[in-house]
Amino acid sequence: MDSKTSESRPTSGDAARRLVILKYVVVKALSSPPREMLREILAKWSPSEREDFRRQGEAERDKFWRGFRQAGLWEHMSPKEQAFAQSTLVTMTEQEQIDASWRTEAAQTLMWALGMIAELPPYDTGASEDLLKQVPSSDIAAFVRSVQLRAQAEVDRARDVAEFWHWRSRTRELIERGDRFPADPKMKVAGFHSFEDILRFSAREGAKKGTIPACAEDDFPAKGKAYRDLSVEEWAEVRSITVERHFTLNWLCGYAPGNRWDETPTDT
Numbered sequence: 682m683d684s685k686t687s688e689s690r691p692t693s694g695d696a697a698r699r700l701v702i703l704k705y706v707v708v709k710a711l712s713s714p715p716r717e718m719l720r721e722i723l724a725k726w727s728p729s730e731r732e733d734f735r736r737q738g739e740a741e742r743d744k745f746w747r748g749f750r751q752a753g754l755w756e757h758m759s760p761k762e763q764a765f766a767q768s769t770l771v772t773m774t775e776q777e778q779i780d781a782s783w784r785t786e787a788a789q790t791l792m793w794a795l796g797m798i799a800e801l802p803p804y805d806t807g808a809s810e811d812l813l814k815q816v817p818s819s820d821i822a823a824f825v826r827s828v829q830l831r832a833q834a835e836v837d838r839a840r841d842v843a844e845f846w847h848w849r850s851r852t853r854e855l856i857e858r859g860d861r862f863p864a865d866p867k868m869k870v871a872g873f874h875s876f877e878d879i880l881r882f883s884a885r886e887g888a889k890k891g892t893i894p895a896c897a898e899d900d901f902p903a904k905g906k907a908y909r910d911l912s913v914e915e916w917a918e919v920r921s922i923t924v925e926r927h928f929t930l931n932w933l934c935g936y937a938p939g940n941r942w943d944e945t946p947t948d949t
Contacts, residue, residue: 689935689940690833690933690934690935690940691932691933691935691940692830693795693825693828693829693830694825694826695940696791696794696795696828696830696933697795697824697825697828698754698757698821698825699757699791699932699942700788700791700792700795700816701752701754701816701817701818701821701824702754702757702758702762703784703787703788703791704788704813704816704818705745705746705749705754705766705818706762706765706766706781706784707781707782707784707785707788707810707813708813709745709765709766709781710773710777710778710779710781710782710784711782711810713770713773713778714770715778716773716774716775716778717775719770719771723771734770734771735769735771737770738769738770738771738772739769741769741770742766742767742768742769742770746766748818748819752819752821752822754821759941759942759943760943761943762942762943765777765781783921783925784925785807785808785810785812785813786807786808786921786922786925786926786929787925787926787928787929788808788812788813788816789801789802789808789812790925790926790929790930790933791929791933792812792815792816793831793839794830794831794836794839794929794930794933795828795829795830795831796828796829796830796831797815797828798812801839801926803894803903804846804903804919804922804923804926805902805903805904805915805918805919805922806922807918807922808922830933836930836933836934837934839926839930840927840930840931840933840934841892842892842893843923843926843927843930843931844927844949845883845887845892845893846893846901846919846923846926846927847923847924847927847947847949848883848949849880849883849901849908850916850919850920850923850924851949852876852879852880853908853909853916855876856876856877862874862875862876880899880900880909881899881900884896884899884900884901885899887901903915903919904919924947927947927949928945928947929945931945931946931947932945
């Protein structure tokens with residue numbers, strides 16, 4: 682992807698408001714009981730008890746978002762976020778809860794971009810939920826005025842790194858799916874006869890340029906081993922971290938049409 686001009690990028694204020702929004706979204710997801718546990722509890726209750734709980738959930742939802750609305754942030758939420766905010770302890774789906782929980786990674790990326798943390802952890806290390814304590818829930822206007830985005834070149838480089846890791850994830854997906862390597866004569870002339878050939882070359886070049894910290898058996902390093910050796914569970918974790926960072930950095934670089942959060946692309 683080509684670099685975007687400053688006019689098309691979100692401002693520091695946009696990023697700060699988005700960070701506060703993500704804090705609310707994540708907190709709501711994490712403070713709600715796991716869906717399976719809730720289903721087991723509700724199954725033991727009488728119809729009247731379930732109805733009382735449903736009403737309580739609606740009241741708690743409205744209370745949770747009241748200050749948020751009063752701060753004028755509701756209009757800055759994306760359509761998907763507004764739909765999630767309308768859910769209750771009862772109506773929230775399992776996928777909604779999972780997706781919202783992973784936004785901790787997006788929030789951490791925004792905190793880095795706004796200079797609130799010095800650097801992003803390695804791509805095999807998830808964000809700590811405690812980071813969100815640094816994001817204010819009151820006097821949002823003062824917070825928005827107080828922060829500034831890092832230099833565009835620094836954000837651009839972080840975006841390139843995220844895209845590179847995302848490319849690695851998608852390449853593993855192609856290999857595990859058994860996709861056929863493109864029959865391109867230019868690839869053969871360059872010495873590439875398989876996805877593995879391209880991976881080895883890319884990993885070595887990435888290490889030389891500093892895009893990845895080092896090579897692990899001619900592969901990206903993750904969890905103390907080569908990326909190809911990650912278990913399914915480890916790969917899922919690293920992939921989710923990667924997607925959230927790539928998504929957020931693409932948004933910061935102005936790749937979302939009209940800076941609309943939900944429409945941010947993550948092409949590689």
